Amino acid sequence: MSTKKLYTVIIFSENTVGLLNQIAIVFTRRQLNIETLSVSPSAIEGIHKFTITTFSTEDIMDKVVKQIDKRVDILKAYYNTDEDLVFQEIALYKLSTELFLKMGAVEELIRKYNARVLEMNESCVVIQKSGHYEETQALFKELSSTIGVLQFIRSGRVAITKSKVERLSDMLAEMENKLEKKRS
Amino acid sequence: MEKQKITGSEALMKTLVAEGVDTIFGYPGGAIMPVYDCLYDYRDRIRHILVRHEQGATHAAQGYARVSGKVGVAMVTSGPAATNAITGIADALMDSTPLVVISGQVASPLLGSDAFQEIDVIGITLPITKWAYQVRRAEDIAWAISRAFYIASSGRPGPVVIDIAKDAQINKIEYEYNKVNYIRSYQPLPDVNADSVAAAAELINQAKKPLALVGQGVILSNAEKELVAFLEKADIPFGSTILGLSAVSSDHPLNKGMLGMHGNAGPNRKTNECDLLIGIGMRFDDRVTGDLKTYAKQAKIIHFDIDLAEIGKNVPTTVPVHGDAKETLAAVTALLKPAKHTDWIATFKPDEEEENQKVIQKELYPKSGQLKMGEVINKVSEASGHDGILVTDVGQNQMMGVRYFKYKRTRSVVTSGGLGTMGFGLPAAIGAKIGAPDRTVCCFLGDGGFQMTIQELGTIMQEKTNVKIIVLNNNFLGMVRQWQELFFNERYSETVMENPDFVAIAKAYNIAGRVVDKREELDGAIQEMLNHDGAYLLVATVETCGMVYPMIPAGTTVTNIIMGDN
Numbered sequence: 001m002s003t004k005k006l007y008t009v010i011i012f013s014e015n016t017v018g019l020l021n022q023i024a025i026v027f028t029r030r031q032l033n034i035e036t037l038s039v040s041p042s043a044i045e046g047i048h049k050f051t052i053t054t055f056s057t058e059d060i061m062d063k064v065v066k067q068i069d070k071r072v073d074i075l076k077a078y079y080n081t082d083e084d085l086v087f088q089e090i091a092l093y094k095l096s097t098e099l100f101l102k103m104g105a106v107e108e109l110i111r112k113y114n115a116r117v118l119e120m121n122e123s124c125v126v127i128q129k130s131g132h133y134e135e136t137q138a139l140f141k142e143l144s145s146t147i148g149v150l151q152f153i154r155s156g157r158v159a160i161t162k163s164k165v166e167r168l169s170d171m172l173a174e175m176e177n178k179l180e181k182k183r184s
Numbered sequence: 185m186e187k188q189k190i191t192g193s194e195a196l197m198k199t200l201v202a203e204g205v206d207t208i209f210g211y212p213g214g215a216i217m218p219v220y221d222c223l224y225d226y227r228d229r230i231r232h233i234l235v236r237h238e239q240g241a242t243h244a245a246q247g248y249a250r251v252s253g254k255v256g257v258a259m260v261t262s263g264p265a266a267t268n269a270i271t272g273i274a275d276a277l278m279d280s281t282p283l284v285v286i287s288g289q290v291a292s293p294l295l296g297s298d299a300f301q302e303i304d305v306i307g308i309t310l311p312i313t314k315w316a317y318q319v320r321r322a323e324d325i326a327w328a329i330s331r332a333f334y335i336a337s338s339g340r341p342g343p344v345v346i347d348i349a350k351d352a353q354i355n356k357i358e359y360e361y362n363k364v365n366y367i368r369s370y371q372p373l374p375d376v377n378a379d380s381v382a383a384a385a386e387l388i389n390q391a392k393k394p395l396a397l398v399g400q401g402v403i404l405s406n407a408e409k410e411l412v413a414f415l416e417k418a419d420i421p422f423g424s425t426i427l428g429l430s431a432v433s434s435d436h437p438l439n440k441g442m443l444g445m446h447g448n449a450g451p452n453r454k455t456n457e458c459d460l461l462i463g464i465g466m467r468f469d470d471r472v473t474g475d476l477k478t479y480a481k482q483a484k485i486i487h488f489d490i491d492l493a494e495i496g497k498n499v500p501t502t503v504p505v506h507g508d509a510k511e512t513l514a515a516v517t518a519l520l521k522p523a524k525h526t527d528w529i530a531t532f533k534p535d536e537e538e539e540n541q542k543v544i545q546k547e548l549y550p551k552s553g554q555l556k557m558g559e560v561i562n563k564v565s566e567a568s569g570h571d572g573i574l575v576t577d578v579g580q581n582q583m584m585g586v587r588y589f590k591y592k593r594t595r596s597v598v599t600s601g602g603l604g605t606m607g608f609g610l611p612a613a614i615g616a617k618i619g620a621p622d623r624t625v626c627c628f629l630g631d632g633g634f635q636m637t638i639q640e641l642g643t644i645m646q647e648k649t650n651v652k653i654i655v656l657n658n659n660f661l662g663m664v665r666q667w668q669e670l671f672f673n674e675r676y677s678e679t680v681m682e683n684p685d686f687v688a689i690a691k692a693y694n695i696a697g698r699v700v701d702k703r704e705e706l707d708g709a710i711q712e713m714l715n716h717d718g719a720y721l722l723v724a725t726v727e728t729c730g731m732v733y734p735m736i737p738a739g740t741t742v743t744n745i746i747m748g749d750n
């Protein structure tokens with residue numbers, strides 16, 4: 001039996017309505033929980049990119065990706081494990097200004113976690129840190145056990161592959177070729 | 185010069201005509217009235233069949249598509265009409281039937297406001313369509329409809345829903361039609377991979393005991409000739425899935441019958457004896473495979489399919505051949521060495537004899553007792569020269585129908601395979617007759633399923649559709665009763681049916697008919713039905729406690745075949 005691990009599904013799609021719904025249906029039917037999700041325009045104009053993480057097995061991921069790929073407006077879906085990717089999440093922490101300043105060794109803490117202060121006023125401070133889940137979580141733990149965290153939010157994962165170009169580019173070129181052939 | 189402006193509804197009509205549509209199955213209502221008004225001017229070009237329920241519209245469009253190879257078109261209004269159409273849409277997805285369903289929708293400013301008869305058609309149909317799209321502007325109609333036809337009919341076919349807001353039907357636009365035959369994100373015709381073709385040919389050339397499993401993909405890609413050339417060159421015996429039936433004529437020597445739960449013993453048993461299993465345009469459904477853990481473990485597996493998501497979905501594949509069966513079969517055949525597998529093929533004989541003796545003879549040629557379903561079906565098939573189109577409903581009538589009806593031509597079976605939809609038969613038969621007017625359409629129904637869409641007798645009356653309807657009346661929900669007898673200690677919970685006088689109902693619709701319950705009258709009754717000029721209802725009173733055998737209980741091994749002989 002293959003064991004479950006965290007997979008990152010990267011999906012390129014046309015920019016049309018209802019796609020998130022179609023993708024979610026495939027996850028739901030296989031009882032897969034979406035751990036994180038982020039959507040944004042990709043490096044290629046007019047093409048959107050979904051980055052979704054989920055715990056599953058390779059066998060299931062293979063089937064899921066094919067079923068997503070099959071939808072008409074999906075250009076291509078891939079799945080990867082962490083080794084193939086450079087990835088980050090961004091986290092924001094809201095703290096009491098008073099406690100934050102009283103805490104001492106603030107600069108050290110900020111440096112240690114490679115975080116930065118985004119905003120500060122009389123009542124609260126907002127700190128930003130990006131990194132892997134364990135890293136943003138470690139800062140969260142440290143802050144909550146010392147001065148307490150008023151608000152906390154972590155984004156979905158964003159990831160790019162370690163390979164040089166967007167994998168989609170080759171595929172797009174191939175498709176354009178096909179179209180040319182069809183026309184001539 | 186300025187172009188003349190037309191309404192969205194007229195744009196719809198023009199586009200339908202441009203896409204080759206001449207038949208629509210539908211039902212009007214508030215949110216689609218501008219389109220129906222426009223249809224009135226197109227009566228000379230488009231035949232509209234007014235069904236009696238929107239489920240009937242989708243099933244009839246399915247029947248039409250399945251026999252003709254064209255895209256079936258259904259048209260309904262918003263809200264309850266769209267929800268009534270759902271069953272047929274889901275059925276078409278499961279059975280890869282090309283369908284375009286056009287639904288009316290409330291005017292776009294009202295969308296999202298719970299307006300009268302507003303329903304989220306796209307939200308509901310996304311999981312059961314190949315594509316579902318809402319048109320809110322008249323200028324998008326031509327594009328959306330053309331795209332719908334392209335998607336429905338290409339690659340692995342399936343249903344598409346186009347939901348058109350009422351204001352888009354009314355507003356005026358400059359009409360422009362460009363046929364869609366390319367979508368960047370959708371590549372329906374995969375390039376054939378020469379390596380996998382070579383690898384497949386190599387495996388087949390080495391095989392001593394090959395078995396092919398033929399599915400509907402062969403019919404959908406018009407690859408019947410290529411299939412026969414392939415099978416004959418390498419001398420490969422085959423079994424068909426329920427939807428693959430009629431791709432090759434029943435009497436072809438390599439045809440070893442049907443696969444699956446109520447299929448023939450030979451191909452089911454041989455699945456676990458062959459050294460090479462070749463799936464062609466089929467999807468290893470659980471009704472075919474039974475328990476996957478014990479399925480064909482000894483064999484290498486080649487899977488021909490156009491849908492990449494099917495390859496490896498249920499069974500691990502040794503060599504996948506991704507592509508259109510017409511192309512891939514021809515490519516592989518070119519690399520095959522002519523072979524003979526006489527000894528292997530001879531091993532089917534004992535299975536055939538056993539099934540014949542334990543099941544078939546008793547079912548087809550009983551000497552006494554009440555009529556049997558198989559007996560009636562076999563006689564109808566014979567009397568129509570084994571050249572009719574079989575339409576079935578779901579249940580025992582379906583399994584008996586596909587077991588005992590025989591075929592000479594392709595596209596001769598219309599049945600709800602994947603979804604198993606009761607109520608499918610009668611409207612699908614209407615569509616089948618309209619899609620293949622020169623053929624005899626024989627529609628077998630159970631007394632239960634008949635009453636799920638019995639109102640379509642009205643459509644038959646109005647359209648004068650010449651369908652031969654055979655109700656196999658056992659006064660039971662037979663297939664459920666069979667499971668109760670076998671697996672639920674004969675506790676017949678809610679399966680007895682008290683039925684009306686079906687012939688009287690038909691008569692009220694001006695449809696001729698009779699009951700037959702005596703063996704000596706059966707031939708005459710069938711002749712009377714076939715000779716009758718027009719639709720006919722033959723109600724065959726069959727034994728109440730008939731059983732469909734052989735049977736592989738659900739979820740067990742394909743070789744675990746009950747013959748029902750003790």
Ligand SMILES: Cc1ncc(C[n+]2csc(CCOP(=O)(O)OP(=O)(O)O)c2C)c(N)n1
Nearest residue numbers: 579580581606630631632633660661662663
């Ligand atoms: C819409 C729908 N409801 C319920 C079922 C479950 N079901 C499958 S077979 C069957 C019995 C069918 O009885 P009948 O139509 O009389 O046909 P028979 O089996 O007697 O030939 C039922 C209830 C179904 N397949 N479809």
